[in-house]
Amino acid sequence: MTDFLSNVRIRSGNQMVAEGALRAGCKFFAGYPITPASGIYKTMIDMLPGKGGVALSAPDEISALAYCVGASLRGQKAMTATSGPGWALMTETVQYALMTETPVVIAMVQRLGPSTGGATQNAQGDVLLVENCTSGGYTIPVFTPSNPVECYELTHLAFTWSELLRTPVVVMLDKEVGMTSEDVDYMRIHDLTTLSRQRIAQSGNGSNGNVDTYYFEHPEDVPSFVPVGGKIKTTVTGSAHNKAGRLQKNSPETLEVLYHLQKKIDANANQMELVKRDVEDGARTLIVSYGITARTAREAVRRIRKNAEKVSWLNVLSLFPVPENKLRNSLHGIERIVIPEENFGGQYRSVIETLFDDQDIVGVNKIGSMITPDEIIAEVV
Amino acid sequence: MPQQYETYLVDGVKFPFCKGCGHTHSVRHLDKALAILQRDPTGINLVSDIGCIGLVDALFSGIHTVHTTHGRSTAFGVGIELADGILHDSDLKTIVILGDGGATIGLLHIVHAALLNVDVTVIVCNNYLYGMTGGQHSAFTPYDMVTTTTPSGNIIPPMDICSVAQSCEAGFVARTLATDKNLAGVLAKAIEYPGFALVEIMEICPEYGLKHGGIDGKKLKESIKEQNKPLGILVNRQDRTEFSVQYNNSIDTEAYERLKKKNEFTIKKEYTSSLERQAGVVIAGTAGERVQLSSYLLLNAAIASGLHATQKNDNPVTQGSGFSISEVILNQDEVYYTGIESPDYVVITSNDGLREITANGLLSRCTDETILLVDASLNIEGVKGRIKKLPLRKTFGADRAAVGGLGVCVGGAGIVPRDAFEREIEKRFREEGKKIISKIYELTDAKFFSENA
Numbered sequence: 001m002t003d004f005l006s007n008v009r010i011r012s013g014n015q016m017v018a019e020g021a022l023r024a025g026c027k028f029f030a031g032y033p034i035t036p037a038s039g040i041y042k043t044m045i046d047m048l049p050g051k052g053g054v055a056l057s058a059p060d061e062i063s064a065l066a067y068c069v070g071a072s073l074r075g076q077k078a079m080t081a082t083s084g085p086g087w088a089l090m091t092e093t094v095q096y097a098l099m100t101e102t103p104v105v106i107a108m109v110q111r112l113g114p115s116t117g118g119a120t121q122n123a124q125g126d127v128l129l130v131e132n133c134t135s136g137g138y139t140i141p142v143f144t145p146s147n148p149v150e151c152y153e154l155t156h157l158a159f160t161w162s163e164l165l166r167t168p169v170v171v172m173l174d175k176e177v178g179m180t181s182e183d184v185d186y187m188r189i190h191d192l193t194t195l196s197r198q199r200i201a202q203s204g205n206g207s208n209g210n211v212d213t214y215y216f217e218h219p220e221d222v223p224s225f226v227p228v229g230g231k232i233k234t235t236v237t238g239s240a241h242n243k244a245g246r247l248q249k250n251s252p253e254t255l256e257v258l259y260h261l262q263k264k265i266d267a268n269a270n271q272m273e274l275v276k277r278d279v280e281d282g283a284r285t286l287i288v289s290y291g292i293t294a295r296t297a298r299e300a301v302r303r304i305r306k307n308a309e310k311v312s313w314l315n316v317l318s319l320f321p322v323p324e325n326k327l328r329n330s331l332h333g334i335e336r337i338v339i340p341e342e343n344f345g346g347q348y349r350s351v352i353e354t355l356f357d358d359q360d361i362v363g364v365n366k367i368g369s370m371i372t373p374d375e376i377i378a379e380v381v
Numbered sequence: 382m383p384q385q386y387e388t389y390l391v392d393g394v395k396f397p398f399c400k401g402c403g404h405t406h407s408v409r410h411l412d413k414a415l416a417i418l419q420r421d422p423t424g425i426n427l428v429s430d431i432g433c434i435g436l437v438d439a440l441f442s443g444i445h446t447v448h449t450t451h452g453r454s455t456a457f458g459v460g461i462e463l464a465d466g467i468l469h470d471s472d473l474k475t476i477v478i479l480g481d482g483g484a485t486i487g488l489l490h491i492v493h494a495a496l497l498n499v500d501v502t503v504i505v506c507n508n509y510l511y512g513m514t515g516g517q518h519s520a521f522t523p524y525d526m527v528t529t530t531t532p533s534g535n536i537i538p539p540m541d542i543c544s545v546a547q548s549c550e551a552g553f554v555a556r557t558l559a560t561d562k563n564l565a566g567v568l569a570k571a572i573e574y575p576g577f578a579l580v581e582i583m584e585i586c587p588e589y590g591l592k593h594g595g596i597d598g599k600k601l602k603e604s605i606k607e608q609n610k611p612l613g614i615l616v617n618r619q620d621r622t623e624f625s626v627q628y629n630n631s632i633d634t635e636a637y638e639r640l641k642k643k644n645e646f647t648i649k650k651e652y653t654s655s656l657e658r659q660a661g662v663v664i665a666g667t668a669g670e671r672v673q674l675s676s677y678l679l680l681n682a683a684i685a686s687g688l689h690a691t692q693k694n695d696n697p698v699t700q701g702s703g704f705s706i707s708e709v710i711l712n713q714d715e716v717y718y719t720g721i722e723s724p725d726y727v728v729i730t731s732n733d734g735l736r737e738i739t740a741n742g743l744l745s746r747c748t749d750e751t752i753l754l755v756d757a758s759l760n761i762e763g764v765k766g767r768i769k770k771l772p773l774r775k776t777f778g779a780d781r782a783a784v785g786g787l788g789v790c791v792g793g794a795g796i797v798p799r800d801a802f803e804r805e806i807e808k809r810f811r812e813e814g815k816k817i818i819s820k821i822y823e824l825t826d827a828k829f830f831s832e833n834a
Contacts, residue, residue, distance in 0.1 A: 070460015
């Protein structure tokens with residue numbers, strides 16, 4: 001039975017991504033239609049202008065993200081939404097945002113690939129495509145909600161980390177999470193604290209009294225933000241640069257900046273770890289899941305326990321950086337890790353295997369239709 | 382006296398361009414244009430592209446500079462200006478500078494910026510080729526010109542970016558030679574123009590255009606003539622409104638209030654469901670026949686009865702033709718798994734729906750317990766479950782067959798309280814709803830459901 005019924009609304013995951021973004025202070029959205037992400041675009045178009053923000057259509061996904069990055073450079077929180085084919089077009093600009101340390105959030109609602117694939121079919125096949133989209137192999141933080149409330153909260157959190165780290169952050173859904181509608185009790189949404197973008201004080205931070213756009217003292221520090229168009233001159237560039245934003249080739253300071261782009265994320269990886277954990281004493285199997293399969297896994301867990309058998313379950317909400325500590329801390333007594341994914345290769349499993357090479361790790365993999373709880377149960381010892 | 386700006390260039394600036402390069406002329410004229418306008422440096426934002434001209438950002442002092450990816454300079458500039466114009470009370474002027482290569486790869490960004498009429502000035506430095514990467518031809522290379530990638534001479538007609546901009550309703554369009562002494566004045570007018578402006582500057586690349594292609598000053602002028610490309614200010618319209626002004630004026634506050642109210646509609650628990658275990662309901666029919674709407678009514682009724690419920694829909698990539706399938710799961714507790722392993726209730730209203738749930742395997746997952754309400758016109762064989770054929774289409778009409786069939790299912794099997802679903806039908810179909818409800822009563826065979834309970 002539901003409680004607090006006066007706050008129950010019907011929502012899809014897509015709608016809740018949009019609402020989470022608004023709650024986080026998103027003021028700019030540029031979109032391009034694509035199934036199964038169009039619901040986010042539509043909700044932002046319906047809601048953002050009424051809240052004093054800008055929501056508009058772009059002529060393609062390249063422009064959509066570039067408009068968002070431009071708006072963010074000007075000082076506004078910005079988001080776009082897409083699916084695999086649109087993501088393919090956006091990767092150039094994701095990298096630009098990373099290199100220019102520009103906060104931006106991208107909601108990525110997966111569908112069946114490759115290429116235009118199956119627009120209305122579910123898949124979790126873009127996990128590595130999203131994470132490994134940069135030349136140089138930088139970490140793109142990725143959050144993976146499995147239900148509408150998580151869509152809201154994790155989108156909000158994506159904005160928080162994007163602002164804190166000045167880097168692009170992805171909220172990755174799949175079609176089932178994005179397009180399934182259900183009852184959402186707003187009382188279940190946690191109190192959330194929204195960050196304003198940290199702006200630099202008027203005084204200079206650079207060596208000669210200037211403000212260096214990318215100034216940091218230690219490589220893991222995040223430069224304070226200076227908006228393009230404000231009273232302090234900015235020097236923004238997507239090419240290799242020093243702290244002042246000047247193009248330089250292989251100077252020690254330029255290399256320091258390149259290391260810094262990763263170190264600022266590594267230094268915060270522990271704080272970014274987020275999982276929902278349901279560990280049972282004496283369980284020998286741990287199911288690790290994310291997105292829609294987390295719900296399937298949860299049902300599998302319910303059935304297993306109903307049969308008086310033991311099993312532990314972990315819903316990974318921060319897919320990248322990999323929540324290594326929280327995973328490791330869940331392994332007491334575990335002899336087998338089962339990772340269900342709606343892709344055929346076991347994409348996240350391949351990442352987990354490199355971290356826990358002493359573990360017996362098996363996948364439950366399928367494309368074209370949803371993995372069932374019983375298919376997961378079959379792999380649980 | 383406010384500060385006078387004689388130049389915005391770095392003190393003792395050294396240009397990185399080859400001797401005789403058109404870029405040097407263009408940048409000097411841009412600086413002069415800024416000096417004409419006398420803006421505070423932080424009120425200027427120079428967005429640069431990739432290629433030799435992309436080195437421009439380091440030549441200026443005090444102004445904002447944003448060095449971007451190839452061809453995307455206009456899009457980033459548009460994003461900055463959209464946020465600036467609509468969300469900030471400032472008067473930032475964004476100038477995008479790129480080459481003919483950048484304009485080629487980023488053509489759609491220029492097109493959209495012109496259509497929007499956003500306050501961005503795009504300067505295209507056209508030297509007919511890609512200089513930085515070795516003199517390859519671009520979409521702007523004139524006929525017959527020899528470049529490193531057109532050794533026999535170019536056979537593709539050159540792009541006319543000014544015509545493109547003009548056809549996209551650009552408010553200000555000009556084309557000049559890099560050596561034109563009026564260039565600074567033209568650029569100043571373009572930057573000052575309240576909306577999208579494009580200036581194409583015709584240049585020589587001394588390394589490849591001259592040495593390879595034989596394009597000197599005289600040849601450049603001849604080639605412009607041969608291309609029928611007029612010089613001077615080609616468009617200076619006063620009839621377009623700048624985008625941010627238009628955007629802000631277009632906001633219909635009342636419309637957004639209505640949307641907000643609709644969006645914030647909450648469902649109160651007004652009924653009590655006696656559902657004992659999770660139920661999976663499938664409605665299969667034809668697109669455009671209110672299949673998904675009917676399921677949405679069930680979803681609302683379920684939640685108003687205190688249940689947790691999910692709904693997902695499937696249709697072909699076209700929205701209004703072919704099959705339409707909807708799945709609703711109802712439970713007293715939270716629904717974890719959103720798929721239907723074996724359906725409890727199936728309503729099939731058309732052949733489109735029947736074909737699809739046969740093809741996707743759903744029908745084969747019916748069990749002996751499944752109740753199927755099937756339109757009388759359909760031929761259904763070899764399916765497990767208790768099948769009841771009903772004249773759904775005939776009784777309710779094609780686009781009410783789904784809601785009617787679902788109504789029979791709800792009324793007969795009691796998956797949600799009958800009142801709850803009837804209220805949803807009346808809310809949606811008003812007066813007609815009462816008729817639908819009375820037909821539902823007529824078609825509901827209590828005996829069939831009690832036997833199969």
